[in-house]
Amino acid sequence: AAAELLENAQAVLNRIDAEYAKWSNKRTLAEWNYASNLTDENLAEKINVSTAAARVMKQIAEEVNAFPWKNLEDENLKRQFSKLGILGVAALPENSYKEFESTISQMENIYSTAKICDYKNRSRCDLALEPEITEILMHSRDPEELKHIWVEWRKASGEQVKSLYPKYVELANTAARLNNFSDYAAYWMKDYEADDFPEQIETLWQQLKPLYLQLHAYVRHELRKKYGESIVSKDGPIPAHLLGNAWAQTWSNIAEFTVPFPGKQLPDVSDALVEQGSYNATSIFRLAENFFKSINLSAMPDTFWEKSILLKQKDTNMICHASAWDFYDGKDFRIKQCTRINMEDLLTAHHEMGHVEYYLQYKHQPTVFKEGANPGFHEAVGDVISLSASIPSHLKKIGLLKDDSTDREALLNHLYVKSLEKIVFLPFAYMMDRWRWDVFQGKVTPDNYNCNWWSLAEEYQGIEPPVDRSEEDFDPGSKYHIIADVEYIRYYVSFVIQFQFHKALCTKAKQYDPKNPSANPLHQCDIYDNKDAGNLLKSMLELGSSKPWPDAMEKIAGQRQMDSAGLLEYFKPLTDWLTEENKRTNEYIGWKSSNRKCVQ
């Protein structure tokens, strides 16, 4: 009977998988067409196909839940049945499903087509988030211009979707409950397969917060030197518009005037990329592909180069937020990115191609396992490669940096720039989903969405808005993932585990010795050209989500937990320097409460 059940189970799964793959392909093609060209027709087609796919998934879930799969011995088959039985938002009644999809698509459209007027030339009102607003926030050092852009972007994006958000939250929670989850936050957290997941996140934050506080204090000191005490206080939160990014999620764009040793070359190759003239969007992605190939991972298939969109399309409304796409047929994989020729987009290209490498390595898995071991794993792949590709010695090797001196000062500059990307990001990522967990759990209601957002931003990031806020505003809606229904704690997880992966791959490549860490420090490791490291990474990637993520973590790093040790070790020299420097300047560590108001 067991053998017969097993044979029958495999037959059932084979048939279901073919259906699942077919409808995932159709749905993804329709989503791609809308995201690349935001017309009403493409939206209608996307909703139609997505609704049809949801109907098929409902039938599959009914068949799965009627099958006696819990009696199976085979863990792999049981895991497939278990995942197929969780429907997600497809569990909604059809009209609610259509409303859920169209609410999100509407918010994405508003976000992706939002335009504001220029600060200097008020009659010019065609500035979009990418590239114009992003580039002004990257380069302007005029506090008034930065304030204008910061406020106007939020008026044109978040404020416009405020009225839609409660409906999205309500439908998301209804869907979660139809899947027997208490709310949508619990539904999201199922992918981390740990009852104490929020506690794990908080424990990591307690380990990482001391370094963040030192970095925050140093940067506030440098900003006060630049902009004066009337704009940047001695002991308060940092005004968010001065930090080089629309959401203050990374501060790398203000490295040039805050770096510890200004005389030393900065490992920012934006200028070199442009001056060399040889770089365009395609060659930036070829550079990323070259790294993956060098460690025995896969080249992009030919169709990737034919079907990807690597530049913002003129005269077409499209979603510019970078994304990587799996079309679930084992052949079609794409990236859509409004690429600019600068360091930030070079790193993003590696990040996105990391997603495609994961797709390529698990393409033989059943559709239900075509995911990251957990969502953080998927976000970490490209960044692990960037940890090697963005060190001064590697940038010199590829001719993008002249001076790769590794004396102490140059090293501290390199670690400082990296910390403005990797350490600064952690409290932002945490508060993004702390806010949404609170919203889905009903602890935050529409009447205090915005003021709760700012109390979390102050608590975790130590930032404040440049002007008073109120509940007329909806600043969460000015961030893509909030309006696009994309969970965010995955990036927090990624920024921790990518250093565990880096440490494991560097050890494999004999570029790092855990018994003698100071011999070859982590921050000077480059796994380029190392097949052993690549094969170890590949052995984890090919699992997809066929095993619980601790098994995948054990495979690559020999550990079964997330661990901040790798990240803290990487930045240790900087942590020590910042602590000394803040003592020398007597800078206040932390921040007192903001004087900015948020009017209920």
Ligand SMILES: C=C(C[SeH])C(=O)N1CCC[C@H]1C(=O)O
């Ligand atoms: C590049 C992507 C697409 Se998965 C992205 O959304 N990222 C990458 C890092 C953090 C997060 C963001 O931009 O907010």
Ligand SMILES: [Zn+2]
């Ligand atoms: Zn990503």
